[in-house]
Amino acid sequence: MEGLKNTLEYLLTPSAPIFIVGALIVLLVPILVHFFVVRTTPYTTLPTILLVGPSGAGKTSLLTLVERGDKTVPTHTSQTPQPVELTVSAGGAVQSFRETAKEDAPGMHKKFLLMDTPGHGKLRKFAMDRVNTQDSLKGIMFVLDAAALDENLPATGSYLYDVLLALQKRMGAGKTSRGPSSIHVLIAANKSDLFTALPVSLVKSNLEAELGRIRKSKSKGLLDSGVGADDVGNEESDNWLGTYGAEKFSFSQMREFDLEVDIVGGSVLEGKVDKWWKWISARV
Amino acid sequence: MLDTFEILTTSGVVLWSRSFSHVNPAIINNFIADVFIEEKAAAAGVKDTKSAANNPAYKADQHTLRWSFSKELGVIFVAVYRSLLHLSWVDKLVDNLKTIFVDLYGEQLQKPNTTVVRCEKFDDYFDQQLRELESKATTKAAQPGGTAFIDEESISGNLGDEPPLPPGLKHRNKVHDGAQDRPSTAESTPVATPNQSRPSTPGGNHLVVGKTGPMGKVSRRARKMQINSSATASSGDEGPGRKGKKAPKKGRKWDADGFADEDDGVQLDYSVTGKSATSDSEAEATGRSTVVEEIDSATWGSKTSKGQFVLRDLDDEVHGILSSAQSKNSDNAPTGIVNTGLSSINSLFRNIVGGKTLTKEDLAKPMDGMEKHLIEKNVAREAAVRLREGVEKELLGVKTGSFESIDTRIKKAMEASLTKMLTPTSSLDLLREIDAVTRPSTLSGRKPRPFVMSIVGVNGVGKSTNLSKICFFLLQNKYKVLIAAGDTFRSGAVEQLKVHVRNLKELTEREGGQVDIFEKGYGGDAASVAKDAVKEAANEGYDVVLIDTAGRRHNDQRLMSSLEKFAKFAQPDKILMVGEALVGSDSVAQARNFNSSFGPGRNLDGFIISKCDTVGDMVGTLVSIVHATNVPVLFVGVGQHYSDIRNFSVRWAVEKLLST
Ligand SMILES: Nc1nc2c(ncn2[C@@H]2O[C@H](COP(=O)(O)OP(=O)(O)OP(=O)(O)O)[C@@H](O)[C@H]2O)c(=O)[nH]1
Numbered sequence A: 001m002e003g004l005k006n007t008l009e010y011l012l013t014p015s016a017p018i019f020i021v022g023a024l025i026v027l028l029v030p031i032l033v034h035f036f037v038v039r040t041t042p043y044t045t046l047p048t049i050l051l052v053g054p055s056g057a058g059k060t061s062l063l064t065l066v067e068r069g070d071k072t073v074p075t076h077t078s079q080t081p082q083p084v085e086l087t088v089s090a091g092g093a094v095q096s097f098r099e100t101a102k103e104d105a106p107g108m109h110k111k112f113l114l115m116d117t118p119g120h121g122k123l124r125k126f127a128m129d130r131v132n133t134q135d136s137l138k139g140i141m142f143v144l145d146a147a148a149l150d151e152n153l154p155a156t157g158s159y160l161y162d163v164l165l166a167l168q169k170r171m172g173a174g175k176t177s178r179g180p181s182s183i184h185v186l187i188a189a190n191k192s193d194l195f196t197a198l199p200v201s202l203v204k205s206n207l208e209a210e211l212g213r214i215r216k217s218k219s220k221g222l223l224d225s226g227v228g229a230d231d232v233g234n235e236e237s238d239n240w241l242g243t244y245g246a247e248k249f250s251f252s253q254m255r256e257f258d259l260e261v262d263i264v265g266g267s268v269l270e271g272k273v274d275k276w277w278k279w280i281s282a283r284v
Numbered sequence B: 001m002l003d004t005f006e007i008l009t010t011s012g013v014v015l016w017s018r019s020f021s022h023v024n025p026a027i028i029n030n031f032i033a034d035v036f037i038e039e040k041a042a043a044a045g046v047k048d049t050k051s052a053a054n055n056p057a058y059k060a061d062q063h064t065l066r067w068s069f070s071k072e073l074g075v076i077f078v079a080v081y082r083s084l085l086h087l088s089w090v091d092k093l094v095d096n097l098k099t100i101f102v103d104l105y106g107e108q109l110q111k112p113n114t115t116v117v118r119c120e121k122f123d124d125y126f127d128q129q130l131r132e133l134e135s136k137a138t139t140k141a142a143q144p145g146g147t148a149f150i151d152e153e154s155i156s157g158n159l160g161d162e163p164p165l166p167p168g169l170k171h172r173n174k175v176h177d178g179a180q181d182r183p184s185t186a187e188s189t190p191v192a193t194p195n196q197s198r199p200s201t202p203g204g205n206h207l208v209v210g211k212t213g214p215m216g217k218v219s220r221r222a223r224k225m226q227i228n229s230s231a232t233a234s235s236g237d238e239g240p241g242r243k244g245k246k247a248p249k250k251g252r253k254w255d256a257d258g259f260a261d262e263d264d265g266v267q268l269d270y271s272v273t274g275k276s277a278t279s280d281s282e283a284e285a286t287g288r289s290t291v292v293e294e295i296d297s298a299t300w301g302s303k304t305s306k307g308q309f310v311l312r313d314l315d316d317e318v319h320g321i322l323s324s325a326q327s328k329n330s331d332n333a334p335t336g337i338v339n340t341g342l343s344s345i346n347s348l349f350r351n352i353v354g355g356k357t358l359t360k361e362d363l364a365k366p367m368d369g370m371e372k373h374l375i376e377k378n379v380a381r382e383a384a385v386r387l388r389e390g391v392e393k394e395l396l397g398v399k400t401g402s403f404e405s406i407d408t409r410i411k412k413a414m415e416a417s418l419t420k421m422l423t424p425t426s427s428l429d430l431l432r433e434i435d436a437v438t439r440p441s442t443l444s445g446r447k448p449r450p451f452v453m454s455i456v457g458v459n460g461v462g463k464s465t466n467l468s469k470i471c472f473f474l475l476q477n478k479y480k481v482l483i484a485a486g487d488t489f490r491s492g493a494v495e496q497l498k499v500h501v502r503n504l505k506e507l508t509e510r511e512g513g514q515v516d517i518f519e520k521g522y523g524g525d526a527a528s529v530a531k532d533a534v535k536e537a538a539n540e541g542y543d544v545v546l547i548d549t550a551g552r553r554h555n556d557q558r559l560m561s562s563l564e565k566f567a568k569f570a571q572p573d574k575i576l577m578v579g580e581a582l583v584g585s586d587s588v589a590q591a592r593n594f595n596s597s598f599g600p601g602r603n604l605d606g607f608i609i610s611k612c613d614t615v616g617d618m619v620g621t622l623v624s625i626v627h628a629t630n631v632p633v634l635f636v637g638v639g640q641h642y643s644d645i646r647n648f649s650v651r652w653a654v655e656k657l658l659s660t
């Protein structure tokens, strides 16, 4: 008790050591807090290419291929997103992704993140959140299985529709306020090694027809719960993918919204991904 | 014999695998989808890190999958084998390999932004474990004197849909889970008497008691299979040296401690140590008690190497890893009260600034609050508890982000959980699906036919009303609709439907809608009426048949059982159930019973939740129903008019549920 009193008295009496200690505390605490926060905050400023697409299309396979450079590893249904840090070298003559992805490739090196996302219907939020809001997003690769497009057309189409509509809305919002300059979309028609695989031209026409159908049935569909009957008017044109009122949908309509959509075929299994890699290099 | 063993991440990359025969990758994909993503029934609560024995086996297409999951690292360990072979040691294999893998490669697995894990060496560890566990199983079966009979029983006693755990596993689990949730069952192992006299093994009574403990009555067939399985196992070409020189060595070991019947290297060594000093039966006793007392793991390792049996280095290493993991698990309960003052200040600080590692205590109170909040929103207790547990397990050991309080983190996790639960696996675009059936593309080779949809539910929830709403929507889109009056039971039902049809006709005449009613009066068989309606629709070129059904109480056996016949006769493309959003209705039991009433292989396709406009934010019923059935909500009714039906928006529901 007595000791405590003494200490208190000492602390409250102005003296040099007390001032110094006090000043140190005042100065150091914010600095420490700053370091603490900085250390615990992960850096996420690398440009990001997002891999989206229905389950089983080959997103994770592609990810493992470009990370390892020479081979894929077996994969199963993904449940969580998975970023992988990669390097591209621009400038030097680009031959194949294997060379440009190397650490010692000639030309300028650029790091970026390739982000895999799960394609399962219940887990698309991971991808859609990033499509909607991620700032460092430089491009979106929509991977699909060209060999099973016949059966999967409705499912693939509706996912692609969601992605494109989300992007369109995002770009639309960007006109008024600060938004992304432009986001390119690459539709990667995978599994061209299989004999059932549709050629790129057919993939394109099938998808366009499907998106047109979806857009039509959506426009006639029921409203979502939570959307009041009053704000129907302006919703209509906002929720229309591509040129409003156009009879047929085509990917070129997305240019209106600064969205460039390309379709390129390839095969992860055979390592035929150079064109995709080139597209990525151009984005980051 | 094992078919395949895989180690894969939650991001879908297979880190390591060994395959003995080809297994369709779809099996593991389905396993992931059912158990981890859709969290179907029994598998709820997977987010926890548990021993393989506690995880229900997943059965598919003649295969059985045993698995374990490391939550921190996001790695799944799964073994696949033919269901015919009842391999009792697989649990152990999965558990041990998990422990070893996590120990060896845990650090690599934590590296961000890469999927590469260098684990080629794991081959050796796998071989070692496979050899060890498998030879134990076969030695047991081949042991002279121990009649194959008993051994088989003891092995196959561990099988079945709800496998009683072999004693060895119980032991381990007990140590594993330590003070946590699982009550130990080791002590309560029932003593099975009939097999106690085992001819050529004096003093082996202990063994038989322990071993046959959890076994149930096993059918002749099961025994036979076991014989087959052990035969296959011994003829398979697993790890090198399993037969040659190794076998006698093992055999000797087993002569010594075979009685221990612990499928565990650790036990094995205890007994070996014990053996040098004491008689067999005492060895058994020491073996057992030592485990319970958790001896220092370091000492037994060296003892073993000095002991009679020269084990390979790898064996030593493996046992070292396993036992140190075991003792770590039993140690980490209370760590002393020394630093609590400091750490509580630290935790307070981190709670504000973020970067706090969440513990059970941190979570308890805010989670109570969250659970209460959900229940106040009319979520059934059962569902609220499951959501709570899911989120709790997910957050345990997680670091909060900077300047993120526990509450915000929990809210975020709950939002994700709810979204995942409510989001249907495949989204429904009704018009698109109708078109696919009524106007199939020429490529598909299917013949056009009417799209059949039926609506079920208890009395008075608004079946006919909601059917009319959907009809109105279809008519606006110029479909030709036939409404079938399947309620041949309640007087007035047909007339009521006729009124609806008349109204709908009037409302949509100008827009070109076309709707008619198909009715056969009262007293007829509803299933036949439905069937006739579909036939008529096909002949007359209708696009859609909407079948109304009699309201029935979900616990009315007689009426419920007629639904199966109905589903078979009418072959509906979609069966939707109407449920009420109202507080206090026993919607969960209703949903469950209806969902299981259509016979094997047929479930509800979706729910229409009516009267959502009357409950404000209290939309918890939605969650309870989806939780109970895994069937998505597709539409919600929001008023009295024909146009008052909406697509169900997950975001809308989640916002309402979490709003305060
Ligand atoms: N024939 C062939 N098969 C491929 C090709 N690319 C991937 N696959 C196979 O397709 C299957 C699915 O690939 P994943 O990469 O796991 O699919 P995903 O898109 O990641 O699927 P989710 O994670 O469920 O969204 C794997 O079995 C691959 O081996 C290809 O180019 N050709």
Ligand SMILES: [Mg+2]
Pocket (backbone or CB within 6 Å): A059, A060, A061, A075, A076, A077, A078, A116, A117, A118, A119, B011, B012
């Ligand atoms: Mg994947």
